[in-house]
Amino acid sequence: MIGLHVFGFGDSLRLYELDRDSGLWVRGFRPLQLDDLLGWSQGVAHEQHWDVDSLHRQVMHFWVNQAAQIQVWQARLHDLPADQSLVAALGSRGDWCRHMERLFRV
Numbered sequence: 001m002i003g004l005h006v007f008g009f010g011d012s013l014r015l016y017e018l019d020r021d022s023g024l025w026v027r028g029f030r031p032l033q034l035d036d037l038l039g040w041s042q043g044v045a046h047e048q049h050w051d052v053d054s055l056h057r058q059v060m061h062f063w064v065n066q067a068a069q070i071q072v073w074q075a076r077l078h079d080l081p082a083d084q085s086l087v088a089a090l091g092s093r094g095d096w097c098r099h100m101e102r103l104f105r106v
Contacts, residue, residue: 002055003096004041004062006073007087009080015087022099028085032074034063037088044090055090 007018010028019026025044029036041059045052063070073086091099 001093002045002050002058003091003093004059005089005096007089009076009084010087011083011085015085018087018089021102022089022091023102024089024091024095024099026087026089028087030077030082030085032070032077032086034059037063041090048092050092 010018012028015026015028018024025048027040029040038056038059041055042052044050045055077084077086
């Protein structure tokens with residue numbers, strides 16, 4: 001199973017740190033649009049040999065279930081400085097377990 005999580009807002013330094021330290025696939029979105037989220041997740045799925053269709057269903061499910069929160073994020077992005085983006089991450093169950101273990105060790 002692949003997990004999608006939104007960390008919040010951050011700048012390019014935060015994106016770099018998360019990408020380097022988390023072991024997850026991290027990307028910043030500005031603006032936050034479904035097509036961009038699907039395109040990014042598809043690219044990661046191909047690179048990691050994950051089931052693209054399953055991941056697309058999961059992203060669509062996330063988008064529908066988080067619709068109200070997504071609207072808040074989109075409005076917030078409009079008000080934030082241009083160097084801020086919404087930070088999201090993808091990872092397998094093992095990737096997320098390793099990430100959480102690293103957090104507990106810190």
